[in-house]
Amino acid sequence: xxxxxDSTLRAVARHGLILEVTCDRCGHQALFxxxxxxxxxxxxxxIKRVPFRCQCGSKTIKVTAYPDDWLRRQxxxxxxxxxQKSD
Numbered sequence: 001x002x003x004x005x006d007s008t009l010r011a012v013a014r015h016g017l018i019l020e021v022t023c024d025r026c027g028h029q030a031l032f033x034x035x036x037x038x039x040x041x042x043x044x045x046x047i048k049r050v051p052f053r054c055q056c057g058s059k060t061i062k063v064t065a066y067p068d069d070w071l072r073r074q075x076x077x078x079x080x081x082x083x084q085k086s087d
Contacts, residue, residue, distance in 0.1 A: 007065070009034045009050070010043035017065040019047060023054035024061060031071070 012019070013035035022029045037050060052061050066074075 007047050008044050009038035012065050013038055016068055018068045018071055020064045021052050022062045023058050025058040026056045028054050
C-alpha cells in the first residue's frame, strides 16, 4: 500500500524544498520559501491550498516543489545555454 505524500508547508520546508509557482494565465513564475510561508500562515496548510495570486490577478496557478539546489542548478544550466546561443 502506498502512503500519501505529506505536502504541508511544514513538511515541504523540513525536506529543504522550494516552491515554484506558475500562473496558468500569463506564465509568470515566482519562487517561495515554504518555511517563510509557514510562519505567515498555518504550517499544516497543504501547498495546493495556499491562496497564491499572480500579479495579473489570476488565482489559477500550478505549484511545484523542487529541492532548492536542483532548481538553482537548472537555472544556471538555462543561463549557460542562452549564453552559448548568443556567442
